[in-house]
Each structure stands twice: as C-alpha cells, then as structure tokens.
Amino acid sequence: MSVKMKKEAKVLSQGLLAEGIYDLWLETEIAKDACPGQFVGVYPTNKATLLPRPISICEVDRERSAIRLVYRVVGSGTAEFTLYQPGDYMTILGVLGNGFPLVAAAGKKVVVMGGGIGVPPLLETAKRLSEADTPVKPVLVSAVMGYRNSDTFLSEEFSLYSQIHIATEDGSVGTKGNVIDAMREQNVEADVIFACGPMPMLRAIKEYAQAKGIKAYLSLEERMACGVGACLGCICKTTREDHHSHVNNARICTDGPVFDAEDLDM
C-alpha cells in the first residue's frame, strides 16, 4: 500500500479546459505511487475552510513526478484553486483510495465509462490499460464518455489510448442521450466496465452490466471530511458486511472509491 502524506506540491501548469472545468498539473512525490482511480485531498488556504477537497487523479507522469487534476469549480474552495499559477505551491493529502483493479481487464474487452466530471479519472485508467503487457493486457480498450454538449473535454486524449464513443445530452456530438444509449447505438462490446460519474449513471450501468453479464467496477463520490477512513462521513450501502463496522457500510475514501458493482446496494 502506498504511503499517505500531507505535503506541498508545486504547480507546473494550469488552464481552463471547458466551461467551469480546470486542468492542473502538480509536481509531487506521490506521483510515483499514484494509480488510476485514486484521488487526493486539496486544501484551500482560506482560514475559514477546514476540509480537503477530494479530487480524482486524471493522469500521472512518473518521469516528471507529476499528477494531473481536472476539476470542476463547485464552491469557494475550488474557485480558489483556479487562481494558482505555475511556481505556486498547493497543499495536498494523498494518495487516497484504492483505484481501479486493472488486472480484472486482462484478456478481456474493457470499456471505461465516464460522465461529466467523472470523465477525468478514466484517462489514466485507459492509458494504463492500453500500455499493459501480457499477461494483463486487455484484448480491446474502448471508452464511452458522456457530456452535456459539444464541450467534450479530454475526448481527443482518450482516442490516443482507446476506441472513443461519445454521448451528449443535446445530441450535438455522438449519440444523443446517455452513456448506455451510446453503448447500444454504437455497438460497444464489453466484458468489463470501469466507470465514474453521477449516481443515476452508475445505477444505470450496474443494471445494464447485470443484464448483460458484464463485470462492472464503479467509482463513487460523497461528501468527505478526513479522507483517510477515520470519520465515517463518506459511507455507501453495501450488499455484504463491511470489514470496518460490520453494518454493510463501506467507507468510500478508503474501501473505495472504486467498488465491484455487485457489492453496492444502490
């Protein structure tokens, strides 16, 4: 298991990626351990704030010892993050969470599925899957990404590592509808799914996967406090007894954020 620490990280670059969505590269030693699907807690400096903001890791560059965070501005904390310039330092807690079980895709057709701000963590996932060597190499890596409109951020980068399929709510690009509609319309085959996105999307994926006999791993989001498994703030209901409290509540920050869909009571 990787070591957790709270440390300063140097901003390498930051830019606007789409409306309200920012693209940030940080130099940090946690890059060497970071896996796709894991996240970091980022601290605002405003003294009125207490808690780190959980943000998923979009990409890892081990050579530069850097991680890429693609985040949406949702409040004053994330609004502060947009002000950081190259050379500035931010404080982060990490690396947190379990990440996607990439070996589950060995020899299989794997589909990474993202919706909205759930898209970013799947980029590193697609990259690692496409770069995997035998015996863990998947036979096919596809990506199905859902957006509101033609602002299909990161989709070109997915095409470097996978066959990309797009769904948009307004129908401006790809299939009109959601990621499941795109799966059906564009005949995307899957043995294994790795997904991140809003809860209704994840529920629909679980249902779809169950009906088709596909193995699905879902990355969840919840309001968090500590990020390290102590406060029990960010739980999700599970079908099996959890190992911490034995009450069918798993901790998203430490037992997750990625869960086998079969284990989730959604």
Added chain:
Amino acid sequence: MNTQVEIAGVKFKNPVMTASGTFGSGMEYADFVDLNKLGAVVTKGVANVPWPGNPVPRVAEVYGGMLNAIGLQNPGVEVFADRDLKFLEKYDTKVIVNVCGKSVEDYLEVVERLADEERVDMLEINVSCPNVKEGAIAFGQKSAALFDITSRIKEVARQPIIMKLSPNVTSISEMAKAAEAAGADAISLINTITGMKIDIHKRKFALANKTGGLSGPAIKPVAVRMVYEAAHAVNIPIIGMGGIANAEDAIEFIMAGATAVAVGAMNFHDPYTTEKVVKGIEEYMIRYGVEDINELRGIVE
C-alpha cells in the same frame, strides 16, 4: 520540564488527547502520527452491538468549522475489543474508550464487557451526541438523568469514568455538578453544538439528518467559556476540547481550568495536529520558563 498530568490516578505523559470520533482508534492516523507521543487515544464511540449510523450526506463544511451527523456508526464492543484494543496494545499511550448507548442497560453492557480489558485505562461516557435520536443526548441534557446514569455506571465500572458533557444545555455548571455528585472521576467538554445548514441552490438540508454537530475553530470561544465555568463549579479534573488547532489553543483551555485537552475536527484539516500541539506546548513552556504544565491550570483570574 514536566508535561505529565494525572486524572483519577491515571498518569498521562502529556495533556494531549484525541477527541472521540475524529481519530477512529488511531489506526487510520498511525500513518501520520506517532501514537506513542500522545497523552491518550480516545476512541470512537462503541456500543453493545453494531450501529449503522445515519444516511449520507453526513458531513458539511461551514465557516470556520464543520457539521457532522455520523450517528455513531460502530462495530460493537466485541469487534472493538478483538481488533481495536489489540491494535492499541503495541503503543505506549493511554487508552480511553468512548462508550455510547440508547438505554442505561446498553451503556452498562459495554462498561461491564470492558471491565477486565487491561488495555483500557479509562472510559468516557458519551451522553451528549446530538445525532442519535434515542438515548444518548437525553441523558446529557437533564441533570437528574445525568446523575442517574453516572451513578449506575459507577456501580459496575472497574476503570475510572469521564462523563462527556453536551454544550446544548442552559447551565454547564449544573451538569458538571450532577456528574461530580454522582461519582464521576472526571468530565470532558464540550461535545458538538447542534447546528444546521441549508443548500439554497438545491433547497435542501446539507445533511440527511437535517441537524448536525458543529465542531472546529468556530466553537472554541464557547468551549473555553464552558470549561472555565465547569472548572469553577466542580473539583474533579476536566478534559477540555472544542476547536483546538494548535498549542496556543490548548494552553487557553488549560488556563481556563482543563487538566488535559483533546484535538478533534482539526485532525481532518491536518492529520499531524496532535503531535504539533504536543511539541508546541513544550516550546511554550521553554519560552516562559514553565517547569510543570500543572502550574498553568486555571491560572487565569
């Protein structure tokens, strides 16, 4: 220089503890903090049986603090004794187990189950959690009920007991006196202050439980005032807590009359807070030539 403090015959290497519910049983924070350096680990509340807690969202940030309505999720005393107490065996720190329940019998069952556990140095009785509908806080808001539960626990407890008091009362002095009169060995305060947050964009409560307990730096002045009032009402030792972020805050509580202090919500902000407070207290003592931490207690007139 002496940083050791004593409560009911139990000697703590320094006055810095963890506030219940913010530190698990130390396992999760052992990645960050050397537990051997702490005066005590105060565990998350444990009941006679597992409790599932409240629905999510359970936490929300507010100005200078946070609200929580976890609802005392815990694995029950059997798992706790087998796993958490065993984990704590390898550390040279005192262990205070926080006990919760929905009825007097629930509390007594946990206290009796832990009676022979050598790793348990003290028990902290949580009669002040604002997030559990039955029991719990009902015992902590009426002095007669507090007196009753305290005396019944004292009859069966082998370890010294600390009654953890709620700030959601008219007179903290009256509650402190009731605990003392019933035989409590110490009191700890404050638990969280009941609060509420509304998301105006979604037109919904920020917490599924609607209300939650406010903690963090925002509550510190209230906590210091209540520790001061309680210290003037009773002679038993007090463990002070509420928004402690650094050594200066901790010393404020000690000067208000606390024998020991606990770090709570700020563990979430900075997992190294407890160790930093220990170090900062020593630096303060050197700076002002304080030989014994106990000289500072209640020193403010």
